[in-house]
Amino acid sequence: MNNNALIHSLPVQPRHFDMFIDGQWTQGSATRSVTRRSPAHDVPVSVYPSGSGVDVDQAVVAARQAFEQSTWARGSGEARSTVLLKTAELIRQHCEELALCETLETGKPIAQSRGEVLASAGIWEYAAGQARALHGDAFNNLGEDMLGLVTREPVGVVGLITPWNFPFFILAERLPFILASGCTVVVKPSELTSGTTLILAGLLQQAGLPDGVVNVLTGPGSVVGQAISEHADIDMVSFTGSTEVGRLTLAAAAGNMKKTGLELGGKNxxxxxxxxxxxxxxxxxxxxxxxxxxxxxxxxxxxxxxxxxxxxxxxxxxxxxxxxxxxxxxxxxxxxxxxxxxxxxxxxxxxxxxxxxxxxxxxxxxxxxxxxxxxxxxxxxxxxxxxxxxxxxxxxxxxxxxxxxxxxxxxxxxxxxxxxxxxxxxxxxxxxxxxxxxxxxxxxxxxxxNTTIAGGPELPSGGFKQSGIGRETGRYGVEEYTEVKSVHLQLGERARWVQD
CATH class of the missing domain: 3.40.309.10 (Aldehyde Dehydrogenase; Chain A, domain 2)
Known part of the structure; x- marks a missing residue:
């Protein structure tokens, strides 16, 4: 064991967090809280409200209203890019706070946490560019009387469920791309490591994100995560975790046949x-x-x-x-x-x-x-x-x-x-x-x-077989959260079917 002098000290009191719903900090329906103890030091470091399906319903309503009524989905990619870039800047400014929270909750080395936070800021910057680059196609080869267009539109309200091992980095591989596409989000981080996600919610608000676009809930996956996966007014669910839970997520999503993105286990x-x-x-x-x-x-x-x-x-x-x-x-x-x-x-x-x-x-x-x-x-x-x-x-x-x-x-x-x-x-x-x-x-x-665990957000990530469905990061990471629409534009008179 290494006994060099510590740069950071343990907190005297745990940090108390609220959930973030429709731009407001709230305890929601929680009647009890959950205390997270540092796995490396066995001292309390974070306290969270234990949410329920009631909070999921409230968050989904907020996300749906923000999707249908705000300018987030209908506005320009430039406007979304501006918010993502400001968020990246704020992440860099709050790097040490985020890294310390990550280390206290996960047990990973502070140097690793710091590196992941800074790398995450880079992912937000990359996704900001993708917000402006997202586009469809045009088909000018259908004859002089027809023009074909293919548009990409945000899928809608996304439920995002993230794991405990890389709570901030995995969030960064998904959330900014979801936002770049114009979707709104209900996020459920792991009940073990929710702190950095909630800190990020505050930074997003500072960056100018409209209320309701991102909502963060805390609580057990068996309750909150399950309610998100089953919810009839969520259009897509993105889950990162074990293959076993991924199967349950797929089954839960079958109710309204919502689109799914899964990154699951590996034996690499x-x-x-x-x-x-x-x-x-x-x-x-x-x-x-x-x-x-x-x-x-x-x-x-x-x-x-x-x-x-x-x-x-x-x-x-x-x-x-x-x-x-x-x-x-x-x-x-x-x-x-x-x-x-x-x-x-x-x-x-x-x-x-x-x-x-x-x-x-x-x-x-x-x-x-x-x-x-x-x-x-x-x-x-x-x-x-x-x-x-x-x-x-x-x-x-x-x-x-x-x-x-x-x-x-x-x-x-x-x-x-x-x-x-x-x-x-x-x-x-x-x-x-x-x-x-x-x-x-x-x-x-x-x-x-000739290397391992290397690379940046330019290339996609995801799995074959039971390691998952869909792709994150790169331009694919934005396209993952869109629906493709084909449009046929008739030019001039359409030939009549019923003859005079």
Whole structure:
């Protein structure tokens, strides 16, 4: 554990939050509150009202009125862009407040939180440009008597349900694009990490966002999230979380057949060929499995390595892991902080135990680090993992790396795709042909070549198979929240069907 002096101090009292509905701060229908304790320090840091379906109804009414009656949907892309750019500016100004709240609620290192907040501001800036770039098509090839137009119109009221692992960054990958399209929103952040979303609501108001365009509710997903997914006056729901809950969201959305966008689980391969730069691969693999304590949907948790370099690469990974700084997330030097909640810690340790019982070899880690407070886990590395083992098939959502050897390209691709998920993958090879062949054959929404967990908002994100439906970020991220309308314009007289 790293014991360098802390830059930030713990709050003396928890911060009390209200929900944000129709431009007003309110406790809504809540008769009780929920206190969030810092997972790293076991002190109360945030208090939220526990909302209900009544609050969902009120928020949806506000969002519907804002969509139908305000100028947000009918106004210019330039006007929406101005608000998004101002929001980005305010995010940068409030970076430290947002980062501290994020760290206190999630347990992630303060340096990581700060980086995510600043990167989020960049996403808002990018989305502001997309608000002005959104357009349809014209068809001038239908003959001299017909002009065809294709317009993109905002889908309407969107229910946005976000997770606890990257509460501010994942919000930034969705909300500004939803707003850029002209939609209005009802947001339900995780009950564990609602603080930064509520702070953002205040910044949006400062930026000039009309009342009712964004509404933020707090409370349990089983109540508030379910009510959003089922609501008949919500036109689309965007959910990020587990595949299991994603299935429930799909079922709930069937009532009014609302459009859905889902980013769900992953079991992402890191495929390392014999000619790869092993030093670069080892560092990226360690980063990928340790980033956010492995609580990352695109974490490269399955290492598939050519048998001829398996031992060399494993040794490099173990040596690097031993140097990773795990400790208090308020320490600027910390690289890996606390697991976000006890239930998740127990889930991870359960998988470690199951892996050992199934015959995988635990090379290092896989235990809880003793500390006065917090839930710190020593990253685990398992070798001799077969594709049929539970470790290799189910999403663990923690710092657990499995190593499986392959003998040739075809076997590597077969193992990489032998999963119900298809969220992300990384390919490591100095050979362009090998890299391109692998990139084409791997079934995943994002593929990194000679890097991992990299890139910006210009490219889309999303999953194949049970990893999700739809795409976020890039121009696709705005188009996702639109409906396409075809318009046929008759020029001159239409030929008569009924003859004189």
């Amino acid at each position: 391969p890191q495929v390392v060929f014999a000619d790869a730069d092993l030093d670069a691969a080892a560092d990226a693999i360690v980063f990928g499995i340790c980033f956010n304590a492995g609580q990352c949907c695109v974490s490269g948790s399955r290492l598939l390595v050519h048998r001829s370099v398996e031992q060399r690469l494993t040794a490099k990974i173990l040596e690097l892991l031993a140097r990773v700084r795990i400790g208090d997330p308020l320490d600027e030097a910390t690289q890996v902080g606390s697991i976000t909640e006890l239930r998740q810690m127990e889930r991870i340790l359960g998988y470690v135990s199951q892996g050992r019982s199934e015959g995988a070899q635990l090379m290092t880690g896989g235990y809880r680090i003793e500390s006065p407070q917090g839930m710190y886990l020593q990253p685990a590395v398992f070798s001799q993992v077969t594709p049929q083992m539970t470790l290799a098939r189910e999403e663990i959502f923690g710092p657990v790396l499995t190593i499986t050897a392959f003998d040739d390209f075809d076997q590597a691709m077969q193992i990489a795709n032998d999963t119900p998920f298809g969220l992300a993958a990384s390919v490591w090879s100095r050979d362009l042909n090998t890299s391109l062949r692998a990139m084409r054959q791997i079934k995943a929404g994002r593929v990194w070549v």
